[in-house]
Amino acid sequence: MHRMSKTASVLVAGLGLAAGALGLSGCASSVQGKLISQTMEQLRGDGDFPRTRAEVSAYPYAQLGVRVDGNRAGIPVLIEYVGQDYLWGAGDVFRLHQARDGRIKYLRLPETETWLDWGAVTLQPEPPAEFIVGLRAVATNGDAIERPMRCVLEQSEPATIIINTYPLDTMRSQYRCDSAPASPSVVMTYWHDAQGRIRRTEGQLWEQGNHLFMEALKVPA
Numbered sequence: 001m002h003r004m005s006k007t008a009s010v011l012v013a014g015l016g017l018a019a020g021a022l023g024l025s026g027c028a029s030s031v032q033g034k035l036i037s038q039t040m041e042q043l044r045g046d047g048d049f050p051r052t053r054a055e056v057s058a059y060p061y062a063q064l065g066v067r068v069d070g071n072r073a074g075i076p077v078l079i080e081y082v083g084q085d086y087l088w089g090a091g092d093v094f095r096l097h098q099a100r101d102g103r104i105k106y107l108r109l110p111e112t113e114t115w116l117d118w119g120a121v122t123l124q125p126e127p128p129a130e131f132i133v134g135l136r137a138v139a140t141n142g143d144a145i146e147r148p149m150r151c152v153l154e155q156s157e158p159a160t161i162i163i164n165t166y167p168l169d170t171m172r173s174q175y176r177c178d179s180a181p182a183s184p185s186v187v188m189t190y191w192h193d194a195q196g197r198i199r200r201t202e203g204q205l206w207e208q209g210n211h212l213f214m215e216a217l218k219v220p221a
Contacts, residue, residue: 102190102201113138116149125196127173129153135179151177151188161191161200170199 079089085105088096097106101124107114117134130152138144152175159172170191177186191200 101198111140123190124198125192127153127156127171127190127192147179149177149179149186151175151186159191163199168193168199 077089079087081087082097084100086096086098086100088094088098095106095108096104098104099118101122103118103121103123104116105118106116114135114137117136119134121128121131121133130150132148132150134146135149136144136146154174154176156171156173159170160167161170162168170193172189172191174187174189177188187204189202190198193199
């Protein structure tokens with residue numbers, strides 16, 4: 001179980017890192033759009049309905065950015081929708097099931113699968129002062145953990161972000177989340193617009209000197 005505890009602490013924390021941004025859209029060259037479209041075709045899963053070619057053309061940059069110690073580690077793309085949620089993927093080693101408000105429900109990495117149970121917790125329209133989610137992680141060797149993760153609002157302040165080259169006034173809320181005394185903290189940040197919608201999210205994790213950072217780039221509104 002020691003190995004699983006270490007693995008789960010990293011990958012469960014990664015669950016809080018992978019983040020979605022609502023309302024961010026963009027355009028790309030036809031070559032870039034074609035490459036992302038081909039990737040989406042290869043990764044298509046069992047969701048309720050996949051992204052259409054028209055949508056891929058309109059939002060070819062629907063993807064997450066992942067960096068480890070400043071080096072870009074991969075670009076998971078938006079494969080399809082599951083109900084009102086997003087399903088992201090990269091190769092055969094990364095899957096991320098995410099609600100539209102940025103809540104991560106499932107994460108699959110090479111050695112671990114992780115689930116989050118949010119219960120009645122909501123992040124819109126007002127960021128809660130604190131919340132607790134249930135998490136469960138299972139390693140490929142069969143080891144598993146199940147425990148709560150507590151997230152506390154550390155700071156909330158006005159912030160301006162840029163969407164489609166236009167400035168947008170938001171409220172930036174940063175949470176620190178912990179699941180066990182020996183586990184590294186997860187830092188999750190959400191930007192709410194004037195209507196209480198989350199328009200951007202980010203997450204960070206430090207583990208044994210390594211800095212893992214995930215951010216949403218562009219997602220259809």
